[in-house]
Amino acid sequence: MISMFRQLEYFIQICKEGSYTKAAEVLMMSQPTLSQQIRFLEGEVGTPLFERVGRGVKITAAGEILYQKAIFVMRLIEESKKETYELRNARTNKLLIGISSMDFFCLVPRFLKFHEQYPGITLKFASAENSSQQLLDSSIDIGIIDYHEPNKEIHMMHLYKEEQALVVYEDHPWADRTVISFQELEDLESALFVRDLSVIEQLHTFSDKITKSLHSKFESTSVEILLFMVLHKMGVAILPASLIESFFGQKLKMIRLDPSPVREIKLILKKHHYNNPSVQTFIDFFLEQSKK
Numbered sequence: 001m002i003s004m005f006r007q008l009e010y011f012i013q014i015c016k017e018g019s020y021t022k023a024a025e026v027l028m029m030s031q032p033t034l035s036q037q038i039r040f041l042e043g044e045v046g047t048p049l050f051e052r053v054g055r056g057v058k059i060t061a062a063g064e065i066l067y068q069k070a071i072f073v074m075r076l077i078e079e080s081k082k083e084t085y086e087l088r089n090a091r092t093n094k095l096l097i098g099i100s101s102m103d104f105f106c107l108v109p110r111f112l113k114f115h116e117q118y119p120g121i122t123l124k125f126a127s128a129e130n131s132s133q134q135l136l137d138s139s140i141d142i143g144i145i146d147y148h149e150p151n152k153e154i155h156m157m158h159l160y161k162e163e164q165a166l167v168v169y170e171d172h173p174w175a176d177r178t179v180i181s182f183q184e185l186e187d188l189e190s191a192l193f194v195r196d197l198s199v200i201e202q203l204h205t206f207s208d209k210i211t212k213s214l215h216s217k218f219e220s221t222s223v224e225i226l227l228f229m230v231l232h233k234m235g236v237a238i239l240p241a242s243l244i245e246s247f248f249g250q251k252l253k254m255i256r257l258d259p260s261p262v263r264e265i266k267l268i269l270k271k272h273h274y275n276n277p278s279v280q281t282f283i284d285f286f287l288e289q290s291k292k
Contacts, residue, residue: 005077007041008070010034011049015067019056082138093121095278098128098140102195102223103265106162106242107144114285121278135270141279143268147197157283159265160290164199165241166255169233179256185210191218191235193226199238199261227252 014023014034024031042049049063059067099107104125111123126134131143132151148156168174172190185192185203188210194200203210218234220226226237231251240263244254267286269279 007037008074010037011041012070015059093278094124095121095142095282096124096126096140098126098131098134098143100128102243103144105246106240110289118281131268135268141276142282145266145268146263148266148268153271154268155271156266156268159267159286161262161264163241164196164238164261164263165244166236166238166257167230167244168236168253168255169230170251170253174255175253177255179258181258193229193235193237195221195226196263202261
C-alpha cells in the first residue's frame with residue numbers, strides 16, 4: 001500500500017512537469033528508477049498512463065482519470081495527517097469560529113459565559129464569508145450563520161431565533177413611534193437597508209412599493225456600516241432588536257415591527273469533527289444556553 005502511495009506521488013509529479021527528467025530532478029531520484037515505478041503503476045491499473053511527445057510526455061485519457069483520483073487520495077492523506085497531528089497537539093484547546101460581526105455582537109454574553117466555564121479553551125473568531133467552504137477547508141471549526149446551503153459533509157443545528165426591528169435616526173419622522181406595521185413601510189420616504197434575506201423575501205410579499213425602498217445608491221452587508229449610514233441619515237434599517245438595543249445612546253431609535261420578522265441563527269460543523277474535542281464542548285454549552 002505504501003509503495004502505491006509513493007507511485008501516485010511520482011505519477012502526479014510527472015503530470016505536473018510533463019517530463020520524466022524534470023520530475024526525477026524534483027523528486028531527487030534517478031530517471032530509470034522513476035520510470036520503473038511508473039511501469040509498476042501502469043501494471044496495477046492495466047493501461048499506459050503517458051504517451052511520448054518530443055522530449056516530454058503527454059498524459060493519456062486513462063491517465064487523466066487516474067490523475068484526478070490521485071489528487072483526491074493525496075488530499076485525503078494530507079488531511080488525515082493534519083487531523084491526527086491536531087488530535088495529539090495544541091489545537092484541541094482552541095476553537096476557530098466563523099461568525100459575522102452582527103451575530104458576534106448578539107452573542108458576546110454567551111461567549112463570555114463560555115469562557116468563564118471553560119477558561120482553558122481559547123476562542124478565535126474569523127469573518128464568516130463562506131462558512132461551508134471554510135469548514136471543509138478546516139480554516140474554521142464551527143460556523144454561526146443565518147443561511148446555509150445543504151451539504152452532505154456538514155451538519156447543521158438550530159441555535160436560536162431573534163426578533164428584528166426597524167432602527168431610525170433620532171430626528172426621523174417616525175422616531176417617536178414604538179410599533180409600526182409592515183404595511184406602513186409603504187409610506188417610508190427614505191432608503192431601507194435590510195441585510196437578512198428572509199426579511200427581504202417577506203417585504204416582497206407585502207407590496208412592490210416597499211420593495212422599491214430597498215433599491216438604494218448605498219448598500220452594505222456590514223452591520224457597522226449599516227448603523228453608520230443610519231446615523232448619518234442615509235436611510236433606515238431592519239436589524240436584530242438585541243443589536244439595536246446595544247447601540248442605544250448612539251442617537252438611534254428602535255421601532256418594533258408588526259408582524260415581527262424573525263431571524264433564525266444556525267450552528268454548522270463538519271460531520272466528522274472528532275479531531276477537536278473542544279467542538280463538542282462548545283456545542284453542548286451553546287445548545288444548553290439556547291434552552292434557557
